[in-house]
Amino acid sequence: MAARKGNGDRSDRRSAAKRPTKAELARLEKQTGREKSRSIAKRIFVAVLIVVLVAILGFAGFGIAYVATGGFGGTVPTAIVMIEDKIYADSADGLTIYPGDEVVVYDLTGDAEYTLRIKAAEKETNFAFFVGDEPYTWRDLNGYDVTSSFTIDRTERGFIVNYAGIEDIIASVCGADVTFGDDIDLSGDMFDLVLTSGEKEYVFGFGVGLPVTDIVLPDNVII
Numbered sequence: 001m002a003a004r005k006g007n008g009d010r011s012d013r014r015s016a017a018k019r020p021t022k023a024e025l026a027r028l029e030k031q032t033g034r035e036k037s038r039s040i041a042k043r044i045f046v047a048v049l050i051v052v053l054v055a056i057l058g059f060a061g062f063g064i065a066y067v068a069t070g071g072f073g074g075t076v077p078t079a080i081v082m083i084e085d086k087i088y089a090d091s092a093d094g095l096t097i098y099p100g101d102e103v104v105v106y107d108l109t110g111d112a113e114y115t116l117r118i119k120a121a122e123k124e125t126n127f128a129f130f131v132g133d134e135p136y137t138w139r140d141l142n143g144y145d146v147t148s149s150f151t152i153d154r155t156e157r158g159f160i161v162n163y164a165g166i167e168d169i170i171a172s173v174c175g176a177d178v179t180f181g182d183d184i185d186l187s188g189d190m191f192d193l194v195l196t197s198g199e200k201e202y203v204f205g206f207g208v209g210l211p212v213t214d215i216v217l218p219d220n221v222i223i
Helices: 002-018 022-068 166-174
Strands: 079-083 086-088 092-097 101-107 115-120 128-131 134-137 151-154 158-162 178-181 191-197 200-208
Touching (some): 079 200, 101 191, 128 166
Antiparallel strands (some): 079 086, 079 101, 115 191, 128 178
């Protein structure tokens, strides 16, 4: 019986040795509390970060929309046009398109689908010329569709504009040879390139990049 009692005492001592002390329990409790605090802080940080990112994106979208619509005064453009490395989100004037220049059209909603035409624009400075022997002024052609007088070659990104010269463009419209007086003024926008993408219309006023080759002198000598 004594031996059994002795064995029981040893078992009790082993059990007591395995039990954590109050100090260990306190340390474990503090460690668990710190881990919970870290976890809560991490969740709060992630939540705050998400809110900040959403706010930033919201302000960015707000700014883009504000700029794109001209201070919310218009509609967001559906296409962007690039003419010789210059980007346009809306109509523009004062351009010069040389033979071989490429016009690139990026549709922001998907594949670029657009129509184009070129018309004679009303110049501030009018000038006279002859179609055969008949006198004309530039304003006589105001609004005429002259698309067929240019060569338009479609590309994967847009199209390339080509033309031989202002004389050939007018001759193609009027159906006869063209000559100019010596006071001709070809500065400024002579044509409007009109692009229509969806419900948006872009108008680019431009001048030609080739000089006149046939000039009528006062003594009617053509050079």
